Amino acid sequence: VIIMTSNVGASAIEKKNTLGFSSKKDEVEKEYDRIKDIVNSELKIMFKPEFLNRVDDIIVFSRLDEKDIFKITELLLEKLKKRLKNIGLNVGYSNKIIKKLSDMGYDKSYGARPLERIIKSELENKIADEILKNQILSDEKLFLDVKKGNIVLEKVKVKTK
Incomplete structure (x- = not known):
């Protein structure tokens, strides 16, 4: 097939x-x-x-309609979250970032195809840069959000027992 x-x-x-x-x-x-x-x-x-x-x-x-794009974006973020979990980084995200990435990554002509590129350029590359600079450590949780219209990576300290 x-x-x-x-x-x-x-x-x-x-x-x-x-x-x-x-x-x-x-x-x-x-x-x-x-x-x-x-x-x-x-x-x-x-x-x-x-x-x-x-x-x-x-x-x-x-x-694809807006709901479809939102769901696809959420699935792609879950895939990224799982990959980051494999290297010891816990990630959470808001609905605002799903909406923002959905809006950025949807094109009437190309559908959802640009979404993966947007997630790579707007999130993956930024996270990789922060990891390489030792700005994000494995004992931290990363929260992906939107503030004042901009995508932000917030570090959240994980409480240890």
């Missing part, structure tokens, strides 16, 4: 302004069918028929 993802058709969908929100089921289905037609047309332009004939199925996903 090979799974491929692509944003083929994303710009055409934006140009045709076909995305909207509706609560009526048949309107949502019509909208999905229209988007699927656009994507299939764009695929035929982008790829040769010989390639497309080897693809068993094409699934068109709905655009």
Whole structure:
């Protein structure tokens, strides 16, 4: 099984302004069918028929919404938290930082793809710099937050018994 993802058709969908929100089921289905037609047309332009004939199925996903991006950001932060825990660093974070990173890392055209780069540049690199400078030690807890619109790394002393 090979799974491929692509944003083929994303710009055409934006140009045709076909995305909207509706609560009526048949309107949502019509909208999905229209988007699927656009994507299939764009695929035929982008790829040769010989390639497309080897693809068993094409699934068109709905655009990610704010809740989806928030959840993806939270999952990526949990992944970072786990990696840092493996080197002895305990990390906590606020909902404000999830929201801030979600806003910074979401792009209408690229979806959630930029999120990992944002987390790397805004958090991982800064944490790594602090560790290398011995500004963060393993007996401390790090709390990731947003203050005055800026991402901050706060050191919290862990109480020892």
